Amino acid sequence: MNRFIFLFLALTGLPGCSQPEQRDPTAILSQSWPQIEARGKNQPVSMVMWLGDPFINDYMNKYVRPEVKKRYGIDLQIGAGQGAGLVQTLMAEQEAGQPSEVDMAWINGETFYQLRQIKALLGPFTPLLPNARYLDLRNRFINTDFQQPVNGMECPWGNVQLAFIYDSRTITDPPKSFADLPAYIKAHPGQFTIPNEFTGMTILKSWMMALSGNPRLFMGPFNEAVYQKWSGELWTQLDALKPYFWKAGKTFPEQLAPLHQLFANGEVGFTFSNNDAEVDNKINLGFFPKTARAYVPDPGTIQNSHYLGVIGHAQHPEAAMLVINFMISPEAQLRKMDPTVWGDHTVLAIDKLPAGYRKLFRELPTRRYAPDRDAIQGKAFQEPAPEYMTRLFKDFRTHVIETN
Amino acid sequence: MSSKQTNTLLLTVYALLVVGLPLMGLGTALLSSLGVAGPLARGFTTQYWQQLGAGGGLFSSLLYSLYITLVSLGLSVGIALALVLAGGSTLNRQPFPTLLYVPLLVPSLVMGFYLFQLLSRAGWLSRITYQLGLTSRIEAFPELVQDAAGTGIILAQILMAFPFFTLLFRTLYTDARLDELRNLTKTLGASDRQFRQRVAIPVLLRRASPTLVLFGVASMGAYDIPLLLGRTYPQMVSIFVTDRLSRFDLQEIPVGYGAGFLVAVLMMGSIGWLARTAQNYAL
Numbered sequence: 117m118n119r120f121i122f123l124f125l126a127l128t129g130l131p132g133c134s135q136p137e138q139r140d141p142t143a144i145l146s147q148s149w150p151q152i153e154a155r156g157k158n159q160p161v162s163m164v165m166w167l168g169d170p171f172i173n174d175y176m177n178k179y180v181r182p183e184v185k186k187r188y189g190i191d192l193q194i195g196a197g198q199g200a201g202l203v204q205t206l207m208a209e210q211e212a213g214q215p216s217e218v219d220m221a222w223i224n225g226e227t228f229y230q231l232r233q234i235k236a237l238l239g240p241f242t243p244l245l246p247n248a249r250y251l252d253l254r255n256r257f258i259n260t261d262f263q264q265p266v267n268g269m270e271c272p273w274g275n276v277q278l279a280f281i282y283d284s285r286t287i288t289d290p291p292k293s294f295a296d297l298p299a300y301i302k303a304h305p306g307q308f309t310i311p312n313e314f315t316g317m318t319i320l321k322s323w324m325m326a327l328s329g330n331p332r333l334f335m336g337p338f339n340e341a342v343y344q345k346w347s348g349e350l351w352t353q354l355d356a357l358k359p360y361f362w363k364a365g366k367t368f369p370e371q372l373a374p375l376h377q378l379f380a381n382g383e384v385g386f387t388f389s390n391n392d393a394e395v396d397n398k399i400n401l402g403f404f405p406k407t408a409r410a411y412v413p414d415p416g417t418i419q420n421s422h423y424l425g426v427i428g429h430a431q432h433p434e435a436a437m438l439v440i441n442f443m444i445s446p447e448a449q450l451r452k453m454d455p456t457v458w459g460d461h462t463v464l465a466i467d468k469l470p471a472g473y474r475k476l477f478r479e480l481p482t483r484r485y486a487p488d489r490d491a492i493q494g495k496a497f498q499e500p501a502p503e504y505m506t507r508l509f510k511d512f513r514t515h516v517i518e519t520n
Numbered sequence: 521m522s523s524k525q526t527n528t529l530l531l532t533v534y535a536l537l538v539v540g541l542p543l544m545g546l547g548t549a550l551l552s553s554l555g556v557a558g559p560l561a562r563g564f565t566t567q568y569w570q571q572l573g574a575g576g577g578l579f580s581s582l583l584y585s586l587y588i589t590l591v592s593l594g595l596s597v598g599i600a601l602a603l604v605l606a607g608g609s610t611l612n613r614q615p616f617p618t619l620l621y622v623p624l625l626v627p628s629l630v631m632g633f634y635l636f637q638l639l640s641r642a643g644w645l646s647r648i649t650y651q652l653g654l655t656s657r658i659e660a661f662p663e664l665v666q667d668a669a670g671t672g673i674i675l676a677q678i679l680m681a682f683p684f685f686t687l688l689f690r691t692l693y694t695d696a697r698l699d700e701l702r703n704l705t706k707t708l709g710a711s712d713r714q715f716r717q718r719v720a721i722p723v724l725l726r727r728a729s730p731t732l733v734l735f736g737v738a739s740m741g742a743y744d745i746p747l748l749l750g751r752t753y754p755q756m757v758s759i760f761v762t763d764r765l766s767r768f769d770l771q772e773i774p775v776g777y778g779a780g781f782l783v784a785v786l787m788m789g790s791i792g793w794l795a796r797t798a799q800n801y802a803l
Contacts, residue, residue: 200766204773207558226768233770234560306659312752317768367666367751381642383658506769517753518577 138215141239144433149246156434158189163439164197165222168373171397175458179451180443188438199227199314206236206427216429220436224422225262226314228270229502231425238426238433240268245441252465256498258421263336263501270423271440272463274452276391277496278318278417279487285407287385293414294326298353301360307385309362309378311369312512315390320508322417322497324350331416331497338503347508351515358516368517380404390420393459393486400456410486416495421463446473455483546784553778560770568774578779580753581760582786588670588746588756589739592677593732599678600685601724604693605716611690620683631676632748639664639672665749672749673756677739684735685728692727693720733794737787757783 147155161184167173176194184190197205202221209216223231231237242248251272253259258272266272282290287307291300301308310316325331328346333339358365362384369375372388379387380403389395395410424443426436442448446469449462466477482488551557553572555565572578603611610616626634638644646661655661665672693699698720705715725732746756755763761783764776 200768200770203770204765211558230768230770363663363666366668367753370747370752378642381640383640383642502768506767509768510772513753514575 138213138429139433141428141433145239145241145244147244147434149244152244152434152437153188156188156190156432156436156438159432159435160191160193161219161432161435161439162193162195162217163220163222163436164195164202164218166198167194167196169394169397169458170401171458172460175452179457180439180448183448184439184442187442188435190435190439192439198222200230202227203230203234203236206231207234209429210234210236214429215431216427217431218427219430219432220440221425221427222273222422223270223425225420225499226502226505228261228423228425229264232264232269236428237269238428238430241426241433241437241440242266242268242271245271245437245444247441247444247446250446250464250468251444252463252468254465255463257419257496258463260498261421261423262499262505266423270425271444272421273424273443274460275419275421275463276393276461277412277419277492278315278322279389279392279395279410279412279492281379281387281389281395281404281408281410282385283379283382283405283407284409285405286382290386290411291413294323295414297323297413298357301357304385305360306362306364308360309365309368309375309384310512311372311375311388312517313371315372315388316368317505317508317512318390318418319388320350320512321500321504323353324504324508325418325497325500326413326415327353334500334504335498336501338501343504343507347511351511354516355519358519365516376403379408391460392489392492393455393461393483395485396455396483397459399485406485408485412487412492412495414495416492416497418499419496420499446470446477450476450480453477454480455486456481459483459486461489546781549777549781549784553774553781555774558774558777560773568778571775572778572782577754577760578757578782581755581757582783584670584754585740585756588673588677589736591670592674592681592739593736595674596678596681596685597725597732599682600689601721603682603686604689604724605720611686617687617690620687623679623683626680627744628676628680628742629744629748631680632745635672635676635679636665636748639675640666666751668751670746670750673742673746676745676749677742681735681739688728688731689724692724696723696727698723730795733791736794737791740787 165172165176176192181192181194184192197218198221202218202223205218206216221227228237242251248271251258253266253272255275258275259266261270280290291297297308310319321334324346325334327349328334328342333342333346361368362378369378375384375387376398378384389410391397392410392412395404395408398404399406399408424440426433426440430436444463446464449464450473452458452460453462462477464477466474469477548557552561553568555561555563555568607616623631636643640646641658641661641663643665645664646655646658649655649661650658663671664675701719701723702712702715705719710718740756741758742756743758743762746759750756750759757779761776761780764772764779767773767776
């Protein structure tokens with residue numbers, strides 16, 4: 117009988133007894149860097165991130181992991197997780213009142229907004245990091261995430277801009293602007309579609325801002341009247357174009373990876389990337405044809421940054437900060453920016469770096485197939501408030517997907 | 521402790537695991553959908569249920585899931601019955617019985633990817649037909665995945681289900697001594713066709729009905745295959761619910777919980793009713 121009592125207790129009571137203690141975020145953030153280093157060394161760190169790109173995975177697994185192990189004895193464990201899935205996990209942990217299994221996460225925009233809504237982030241930790249002095253925090257594309265001042269709550273990690281990707285062998289005259297897009301789509305039926313996910317919503321936001329003729333209308337807090345007017349214009353345009361989309365607009369790819377696959381197979385003429393340099397990455401992988409090219413249509417597309425966050429109830433927040441400090445070091449950022457490694461644009465201000473690093477950043481191998489960064493900087497829209505994204509995502513389903 | 525007390529404790533643990541935990545999950549989903557549980561809860565509200573009812577998407581999803589389930593289940597059962605009743609002794613000879621296990625070992629996600637590669641317009645079949653000169657351009661190949669009729673989903677479900685049903689019917693055929701019954705019906709003047717239609721098929725279907733019901737429920741809740749091979753609209757219920765739970769707007773999550781609760785209750789009710797009906801007709 118005792119066996120059954122033990123089983124019952126094991127199932128119901130004991131897990132609660134072994135639960136690790138929750139730590140006060142204020143106390144964590146009031147430590148000095150030497151204290152953080154002392155407490156963070158030789159700890160495991162659990163990081164969740166998007167694992168959909170072999171180059172990015174290799175950068176993390178073959179470079180960042182061994183480096184933090186060597187420098188701090190940190191065992192960095194990387195798992196898949198992002199967006200709403202991550203938010204759900206953290207919400208469940210909060211409801212259960214238990215410390216998080218996640219110490220740090222790759223986040224941006226809408227996830228930052230959601231994590232702040234549920235108070236799941238540690239707090240303003242970035243100023244504690246020694247390498248934060250190199251960050252380009254004067255840049256509005258880096259210091260503001262979806263119109264929300266970052267304020268140290270998440271640490272900038274990389275900066276990217278939405279780009280259109282096409283095969284120059286089969287498409288010699290890609291539409292140069294959003295204004296040219298409707299005529300092009302009508303003249304080339306079945307070649308264009310919009311993924312029903314993050315990148316797709318970035319296309320819709322850029323298209324809507326381009327339609328308005330004044331992207332500054334979308335700056336600041338969410339404006340219902342602006343959204344109604346310009347999303348209305350967008351739905352009207354998409355409604356007229358729908359029969360000319362891939363599969364006559366009867367369905368849309370649910371993820372970006374299947375759209376990349378359709379592009380690689382030649383079933384569609386265009387795919388997209390939130391990273392303007394991804395085309396180099398995918399060609400180097402042999403996934404896209406060597407004739408693939410990326411460009412930014414006029415008048416521009418959204419440029420944004422991605423960030424690293426420390427979770428509020430993390431079990432190893434100090435170790436997570438050590439990892440993040442390494443990830444924004446000039447050495448790690450330089451390697452990440454190399455198109456043969458990842459091609460993710462740096463968030464460091466080159467002029468703040470030591471002279472040796474300034475030279476190294478400027479002498480990096482240039483992109484071969486992606487647009488030049490300096491050339492597209494003038495065609496960058498700032499991310500509008502998160503509500504534009506959530507509303508577009510909902511209304512895209514109502515106004516476009518479900519009107520078949 | 522007496523054996524009666526031991527049994528009571530065991531039953532309690534069993535009930536906690538089998539009934540208690542799922543019901544707690546359902547209860548949490550219901551409370552979340554009413555705005556009284558969850559980190560974003562702001563007090564009792566019916567707004568999420570109103571949102572759920574306003575769209576009509578859940579109803580379309582339920583109908584679409586029912587259609588996919590009935591067609592794939594019906595065709596799988598039809599193929600399996602035909603193999604068992606017409607294949608007869610051939611089906612019992614190696615390697616056929618072993619081969620039937622092969623599709624059962626393939627995970628649904630792998631089956632989905634395989635069919636996508638095979639049947640999409642830029643897939644292997646399309647390329648073969650193009651090379652053979654049967655199609656002149658990519659659009660000439662018929663839409664077999666992400667199509668309105670759910671052909672890809674149905675095909676995948678059939679490929680995964682019919683080997684299982686064939687093995688099941690073969691075992692039931694032997695257990696029910698249908699060969700002996702066939703001889704008996706023949707001595708009474710029945711033809712092979714009459715034996716199959718009036719005796720074998722009813723016996724096999726009735727004996728297999730609990731399994732068929734469970735398989736139908738599993739098909740209705742399928743996720744991987746419809747995610748890969750289905751359209752963005754209409755969606756099967758599992759995709760519909762997951763989509764609501766993982767949207768960018770956190771205010772959509774209670775709507776997802778409401779949809780999940782409703783689907784779970786409908787499924788449980790259907791299983792209960794079908795299981796009772798099946799039991800009444802079981803031989």
